[in-house]
Amino acid sequence: MGLDGGEGWYLSSNGKQIGPLATGDMLARATAGGFAAADLVWHPSMQGWTAASEVFVQRGKTAAPKPDLDSSQWLRLPEIKIRNFTYLIVLFAVAVACFIMMATAFLSDDSSLTLPLLGIFAILGWCCFLECRGTTLRNTSLIFPARPPFWPHLLAYRMITISLDQISSAGVFSNGDHAHGLVLGFSVGQVRLMFDDPFFRDLTLAAIAARSPHLNGAPKNVG
Numbered sequence: 001m002g003l004d005g006g007e008g009w010y011l012s013s014n015g016k017q018i019g020p021l022a023t024g025d026m027l028a029r030a031t032a033g034g035f036a037a038a039d040l041v042w043h044p045s046m047q048g049w050t051a052a053s054e055v056f057v058q059r060g061k062t063a064a065p066k067p068d069l070d071s072s073q074w075l076r077l078p079e080i081k082i083r084n085f086t087y088l089i090v091l092f093a094v095a096v097a098c099f100i101m102m103a104t105a106f107l108s109d110d111s112s113l114t115l116p117l118l119g120i121f122a123i124l125g126w127c128c129f130l131e132c133r134g135t136t137l138r139n140t141s142l143i144f145p146a147r148p149p150f151w152p153h154l155l156a157y158r159m160i161t162i163s164l165d166q167i168s169s170a171g172v173f174s175n176g177d178h179a180h181g182l183v184l185g186f187s188v189g190q191v192r193l194m195f196d197d198p199f200f201r202d203l204t205l206a207a208i209a210a211r212s213p214h215l216n217g218a219p220k221n222v223g
Helices: 023-032 086-105 111-133 198-211
Strands: 010-015 016-021 040-042 056-059 061-064 080-081 135-138 143-148 156-162 170-175 180-186 189-195
Touching: 010 023, 080 198, 086 111, 111 143, 111 156, 135 198, 143 189, 170 198, 180 198, 189 198
Parallel strands: none
Antiparallel strands: 010 016, 010 040, 056 061, 080 135, 135 143, 143 156, 170 180, 180 189
16 A cells, blocks of 8 residues: 555554544654554555554654555454443443432432332443443454343343354444444344444454454445
8 A cells, every 4th residue: 555545544542543634644643753552553445453553664754654464463363352432431421320319319218219229220330340341352252242122222231252153144234323233143143242433343343354264255234
């Protein structure tokens, strides 16, 4: 890939995603001080996220992208973890509001509200815990929070572990700004993973595909 990449560079640094950035901006960063070892970059012309230090090579006061990028090594790291911080923030905010209402009911000696609110608070706390664990790719295993079909965006109720060898198909869908799904098919059914950003959904799919050579072709859009 040459310098004609133009706009559309994305940088993942210190847990934050920045972009889209112009090629000139990326070159300026490389010239000014380079990138940290954990920084990753992606461009629509690339197959996946790659270490920034492998893409932009500092040579004196100029920098240029390396040709023949290969992101397969990064996608096959022993462990990749992704968390839905938007879901976590919403759940935490609702849990705090529930706690305040529960404390108010308790202080006013209203037992008819205290116990139901305590139950809701416990459920929200459990959901927050599962969101903190997030979706994890560990070697050939996928660990993720299962969600009920009636409200899959926020409410996770348990963690599921599956082997990547069991996956026979993959599809993607989006239902709004913060509801982006990955559908994985098996011989006996399917499971759905939810993400608050399509970037993290696509990153997870790319990592699964890199570890599962039996999955061929582009993922289907399941709508």
